[in-house]
Amino acid sequence: MADSHTVADLAAALGAAFEGDGSIRVTGLVHPSMAGPDRLVMASSPDFLKKIEPGSARAALVAQGADWRAAGLEAAIMAPRPRYAMAHATRAFAVSDALEPGIHPSAVVGPGAEIGEDVRIGPFVHIAAGASIGAGSRLHSHVSVGEDAVLGEGALIHAGVRIASRVSIGVRAIIHQNAVIGADGFSFVTPDLGAVEAAKAGGGSESATQNLALERIYSLAAVTMGDDVEIGAGTTIDRGTLQDTRIGSGTKIDNQVQIGHNVSIGNTCMLCAQVGIAGSVQIGDRVVLGGKAGVADHLKIGSDVLVAAASAVAGNVKGRSIVMGVPAMPRDEAVRSVMAIRRLPRLMDTVEALKKRLSAMDTTG
Numbered sequence: 001m002a003d004s005h006t007v008a009d010l011a012a013a014l015g016a017a018f019e020g021d022g023s024i025r026v027t028g029l030v031h032p033s034m035a036g037p038d039r040l041v042m043a044s045s046p047d048f049l050k051k052i053e054p055g056s057a058r059a060a061l062v063a064q065g066a067d068w069r070a071a072g073l074e075a076a077i078m079a080p081r082p083r084y085a086m087a088h089a090t091r092a093f094a095v096s097d098a099l100e101p102g103i104h105p106s107a108v109v110g111p112g113a114e115i116g117e118d119v120r121i122g123p124f125v126h127i128a129a130g131a132s133i134g135a136g137s138r139l140h141s142h143v144s145v146g147e148d149a150v151l152g153e154g155a156l157i158h159a160g161v162r163i164a165s166r167v168s169i170g171v172r173a174i175i176h177q178n179a180v181i182g183a184d185g186f187s188f189v190t191p192d193l194g195a196v197e198a199a200k201a202g203g204g205s206e207s208a209t210q211n212l213a214l215e216r217i218y219s220l221a222a223v224t225m226g227d228d229v230e231i232g233a234g235t236t237i238d239r240g241t242l243q244d245t246r247i248g249s250g251t252k253i254d255n256q257v258q259i260g261h262n263v264s265i266g267n268t269c270m271l272c273a274q275v276g277i278a279g280s281v282q283i284g285d286r287v288v289l290g291g292k293a294g295v296a297d298h299l300k301i302g303s304d305v306l307v308a309a310a311s312a313v314a315g316n317v318k319g320r321s322i323v324m325g326v327p328a329m330p331r332d333e334a335v336r337s338v339m340a341i342r343r344l345p346r347l348m349d350t351v352e353a354l355k356k357r358l359s360a361m362d363t364t365g
Contacts, residue, residue: 003027005092007059007075010040013092014085019068020075024059028093029086032057040089043071044082061085097158099138116153134171146182152227164239170227170249177233181225185238185261185279187217217241219261226250226267232257238279248285266303284319293328 005013008022026040032048035041035057043049043060052060052071059075061082062068068076079085099120107125109115115127116135126144127133133145134153143157146165151157154172161175164182175181190197191213221240226249231237235253238261239245245259248267258276259265265277266285274292277283281295284303295301295313302319307328314327325334 003093004038007040007077010089010092011077014077014079014088016077016079016085018075018077020059020073022075024075026059029061029089032060040077041073042082042086042089043068044079044086061089097138097140099140110147122159128165149182158233164222166222167225167239168222168244169225170229172228173225174230176231176235176255179231179233180236181231182223182239183236185217185219185241187219187241187261187279188214189217190214221245221262223247229253232273235259238263254291260297272309 004025004027006022007018007024007026010026011018011022025038027038028040029042030036030039032041032043032051035052037058039057041052041057041060043052043062045063046066049060049062049066049068049071054072057073060068060071060073061077061079063082064078064080066076077085099122101120103109103115103121104123104125106123107121109127110129110131112130113127114132116133116137118136119133120138122139122141122143124142125139128145128147128149130148131145132150133139134151134155136153137151137155137157139157140159142159143161145151145163146167148166149163150168151163152169152171152173155169156174158175158177160178162180163169167182169181219239219241221242221244223237223239224244225247228250229247230252232253232255234255235257237245237247237259240262243262245261246264248265248269250268251265253271254273256274257271260277260279260281262280263277263283265283266287268285269283269287271289272291275289277295278297280298281301283301284305286303287301287305289307290309290311292310293307293313299313299316301313301317302321304320305317306322307313308324311324311328312326313323317323317328322331323329323334324331325337329337
């Protein structure tokens with residue numbers, strides 16, 4: 001049977017008030033369209049309340065001041081910020097992945113590796129020599145941890161994650177399926193001035209050089225991650241060349257994000273899906289990069305910056321800015337540019353009409 005909680009207990013856990021019958025017991029959270037008598041309906045707005053069919057639900061989480069009785073409910077948890085309360089409510093019903101205590105017989109633990117107390121290690125996990133796994137961590141099947149890597153306490157590492165040698169990860173990390181932390185950086189050099197270097201230096205529109213040979217610059221450093229970092233599925237974070245690639249505490253990174261070598265990302269940042277960050281970029285604290293945003297190499301993005309989805313950052317961005325577009329520019333400027341482009345067809349029609357009038361005047365003159 002699913003775990004259940006009373007409305008009163010849930011309200012207390014959320015630090016919120018409730019009204020109505022607090023003894024009603026619920027076994028899960030649902031969207032209004034899936035309301036049921038033993039579920040707590042997430043009705044964070046009046047529109048969601050209207051979607052509850054009469055008699056289909058008994059309790060809901062609603063915004064403060066909402067008329068929950070009009071929806072035919074018997075109880076409601078009143079949240080000043082329903083979406084924030086939802087984060088805590090979902091935690092109460094979260095289902096943990098099944099993983100047996102101890103180390104699975106098929107796992108391989110190298111010499112000198114340190115395994116903390118109450119660590120659970122699943123099938124076909126490989127922990128290399130000298131690695132350290134913090135107490136209470138859970139490593140699911142087919143995870144690999146490289147030599148001398150450090151994994152902090154309370155980590156949750158999902159199936160197929162690759163953590164390379166000497167990577168250091170803080171406490172309470174969550175890394176989702178098939179992420180790769182600490183791959184070699186994408187860094188190559190040509191014996192003579194290469195095409196990319198020449199293009200950056202010359203500023204012209206034609207390439208005068210060729211990449212006749214490409215020599216790898218090896219990544220000798222690693223990746224250092226702070227505490228409470230979450231990494232999405234399929235995300236890749238390259239190791240640094242001479243200094244570590246760094247991810248600040250509390251930063252959350254979505255699926256399929258690419259972070260290049262030597263990048264430094266501050267605390268409590270959010271990187272949405274398919275973001276790409278080229279090498280040696282410096283990003284401040286509390287920065288948000290929307291989905292598919294790209295950042296060119298060696299740039300600086302200040303703290304509290306918001307980069308809109310699908311933007312291409314080609315220059316430094318000062319702190320507390322909102323930028324968007326290709327190339328990314330301040331939001332107001334970008335909106336004006338978009339509006340100007342939309343007016344171009346009408347402008348061209350006007351120009352054509354004026355040309356015809358001038359041509360007619362020349363003929364009659």
